Amino acid sequence: MRLGTVQSIIGTLAVSFGAAHAAAQTDSSKIMPDGTAYVTRVVPVPATVSPEAQKMLARVVSDADVPQTLAQRRAGTDKWQAGAGEASKKLYPAHVAADTIAGVPVRVVTPLSIAPDKRDRVLINLHGGGFNSDSGSLTETIPIANLTGVRVIAVLYRLAPEHPFPAGLDDAVAVYKELLKTYRPDHIGIYGTSAGAILTAEVTAKLKQLRLPMPAATGIFSGMGDFSRTGDSIALFALNGFSGHLDPPKPDSHDAGPYAGSTDLKDPVLSPIYGDLTGFPPTLFITSGRDLLLSGTTLLHRAYLGAGVDAQLVVFEALPHAFWNNPGLPESKEADRIMAGFFSKYLAQ
Numbered sequence: 538m539r540l541g542t543v544q545s546i547i548g549t550l551a552v553s554f555g556a557a558h559a560a561a562q563t564d565s566s567k568i569m570p571d572g573t574a575y576v577t578r579v580v581p582v583p584a585t586v587s588p589e590a591q592k593m594l595a596r597v598v599s600d601a602d603v604p605q606t607l608a609q610r611r612a613g614t615d616k617w618q619a620g621a622g623e624a625s626k627k628l629y630p631a632h633v634a635a636d637t638i639a640g641v642p643v644r645v646v647t648p649l650s651i652a653p654d655k656r657d658r659v660l661i662n663l664h665g666g667g668f669n670s671d672s673g674s675l676t677e678t679i680p681i682a683n684l685t686g687v688r689v690i691a692v693l694y695r696l697a698p699e700h701p702f703p704a705g706l707d708d709a710v711a712v713y714k715e716l717l718k719t720y721r722p723d724h725i726g727i728y729g730t731s732a733g734a735i736l737t738a739e740v741t742a743k744l745k746q747l748r749l750p751m752p753a754a755t756g757i758f759s760g761m762g763d764f765s766r767t768g769d770s771i772a773l774f775a776l777n778g779f780s781g782h783l784d785p786p787k788p789d790s791h792d793a794g795p796y797a798g799s800t801d802l803k804d805p806v807l808s809p810i811y812g813d814l815t816g817f818p819p820t821l822f823i824t825s826g827r828d829l830l831l832s833g834t835t836l837l838h839r840a841y842l843g844a845g846v847d848a849q850l851v852v853f854e855a856l857p858h859a860f861w862n863n864p865g866l867p868e869s870k871e872a873d874r875i876m877a878g879f880f881s882k883y884l885a886q
Contacts, residue, residue, distance in 0.1 A: 563577065563579070564577065564578055564579055565577045580779060582594050582595060582855075583854060583855050585854050585855070586854055586855050586856065586868065587866065587867040587868060589865065589866050589867060590855070590856060590860075590866055590867070590868055593860075593863065593866065594778065594827075594855065594856075594857075596777065596780060597780060598775070598777050598780040598781035598782075599781070599782070600781065600782055600783070601782060602782045602784070603782070607669060607698070610669065610670055611669070611670045611671075614666060614670040614671060614672050615670070615671065617672070618671060618672055618673070618674065618675055618676065619675070621675065621676045621862060621863070621864060622675025622676060622679060624864050624865065625675060625676050625679040625680055625864045626679055628680070628864055628865075628870075629679050629680040629682070629683035629684065629864075629873075630649050630683060631646050631647060631648055631649065631679045631682045631683050632646070632647045632648075632649065633645070633646050633647075633675065633679070634647070638690065638711075638712045638715050638716070639711040639712055639714065639715040640711070641692060641693070641694065641708045641711055641712050642693040643690050643691060643692055643693060643712065644674050644675070644678065644690075644691040644693065645688065645689075645690055645691075646662075646675075646678040646679055646682040646688070646689040646690075646691060647682060647688050647689075648682050648683055648685075648686050648687070648688070649683075650686075651686055651687070651688065652686055655685075655686050655687050657720060657721070657724055658687045658688075658720070658724045658725075658884045659687065659688050659689075659690060659716060659720050659724065659725055659726075660681060660682075660685065660687055660688070660689045660690070660725070660726045660727070660728065660880060660884075661689075661690050661692060661709070661712060661713060661716070661725065661726070661727045661728075661752075662674065662677050662678045662681070662689055662690065662691040662692065662728060662729060662733065663692055663694065663709055663727070663728070663729035663732075663733035663734075663736040663737055663740070664677055664691055664692075664693075664729065664730070664732075664733045665677070665729065665730040665731030665732045665733045665734070665759075665859060665862075666696075666731070666732055666733075667731070667732055668696060668697045668705065668732045668736075668795075668796040669696050669697050669698065669795070669796075670696065671693065671696075672731075672859075672862065673729075673730050673731070673733060673859075673862060674691040674693060675691075676861075676862045676864060677691070677728075677729070677730050677733070677758075677861075677862070678691045680864065680870075680873040680877070681728075681873065681876055681877055681880070684873060684874060684876075684877035685877045685880055685881050685884075686881075687880070687881075687884065690712065690716070692708060692709050692712050694706075694708035694709055694736070695708055697794075697795040697796040697798075698795035698796075701795055701796055701797065701798030701800075702796055702797050702798055702800050702807055703743075703800075703806070703807075705736060706736065706739050706740060706743060706806070709727075709736060709740045710740060710743055710744065710747070713725070713727070713740065713744070713749075713752070714749065717749070717750070722750035722751060722752055722753070723752075723753045723884075723886070724753060724884055725752040725753060725884075726752055726753055726754045726755065726756070726880045726883065726884055727740060727741070727752050727754075727755045727756070728755060728756030728757070728758065728821075728876070728880070729756070729757070729758065729760070730758040730759055730760075730859050730861070730862070731758075731759050731760065731830065731858065731859050732796075733758075733760075734756075734757040734758050734759055734760025734761075734830075734834075735760045735761055735762070737755050737756065737757050737760065738755075738757055738760060738762045738809045738837060739806055739807065739809060741755055741809070741817055741818070742805060742806045742809040742812050742814075743806050745812075745813070745816060745817070746805075746806060751816065751817065751818045752818055753818060753819075753883045753884050753886065754818050754819045754820065754821070754879065754880060754883035754884065755817070755818055755819075755820045755821075756820065756821045756823070756876055756879065756880070757820055757821070757822050757823075757834065757837065757838075758821075758822075758823045758824075758859070758861070758872075758876070759823065759824050759825070759828050759830045759834055759858055759859050760822075760830060760833060760834055760837065761830055761832075761833025761834060761836065761837055762808055762809045762810040762833070762836070762837035762840065763808045763810040763811070763833070763836065763837070764797055764802045764807055764808045765802035765803050765808060767832070767833075768831075768832020768833060768835075768836060769831075769832050770828060770829055770830065770831035770832040770833070771829055771830070771832065771833070773829075774827050774828065774829040774831070774857065774858070775829065776829065776857065776858055777857050777858075778827035778855075778856070778857035778858075779827065809837070809840075810836065810837060810840045813844070814840060814841055814843075814844035814846060815844045815845060815846075817841060817844065817846045818846075818847075818883075819846070819847040819848070819849075819883055820841055820846060820847070820848045820849070821848075821849050821851070821875070821876065821879040822834055822835075822837070822838040822841075822848060822849065822850045822851070823850075823851045823852075823853070823861075823872060823875065823876070824850075824851075824852050824853070825852060825853040825854070825855070825856040825857065825858070825860055826852065826853065826854050826855045826856065827855055827856060827857045827858075828856070828857060828858045828859075829857075829858050830858060831852070834850075835850065835852075838850045849879070851872075851875055853868055853871075853872065856868060860872075861873060
């Protein structure tokens, strides 16, 4: 989910970095009476991450705002996802096929072989991409299908701005309801990254509202549950962490952009943090130290804990938003193993 999209959806806090080049060798901070911080910081690339991650973090991305049309964004994302998907298949062999479930287009990602005791298990993936494109239906599914030995259904839900909330949510719920005809709910898991992580929490809230059985487990990987407020990280980090364009802070902005449409930003399904989270299934939260949705992920995790949900949180050092979509990083392989291990545990119970 790209920061430009996320910021247009949820706004930013009033934290600014000043002139980075002018203050390249100094740390400074100025705190205003209302708590607004104007800071510069020297942040070395940490030796605690892999050499591959250090190289990625050293990449320079222009701070300039380079607008894209929606068509350009989707074409670029599709091209990148196809290439990254092929790279994922080389590391994690799996079959990928197109299908339709409940009238919704899906990708069916199947391990090369499925053990007899896993044939009645299934995972549902809700891909990232800022709710307006697909940046994960391959990279978020191929490793997990391979590592769990379980079939993964990637829901190609309807996208904004053509189809605002709750269109994508309705598609995901429709697929889940159809799969309930074949699979026991305690043999189904739902997960997603970025926009898909947000949608995962929304789907869970909707299932509770509809009094449908909950899945065995869910995964919220770099997400959030509150469209009405933001946290520090959205004002600190761009899509690539410290590098790249960051929109100026908008302290009082409550524009949730084309995804939310006219929905109340505190609607308990759009923003589950305002709903009753009790009874939600065991959930794994994953984020990273330079993730623009670090705050959103940890705030939602705390809300789950407060509701008594079995909620685990893993925070990777220094890495940017949804880094696991880069399949070659050692940290990505570790994240995929953690995700797969979590679902393998809870779908087997």
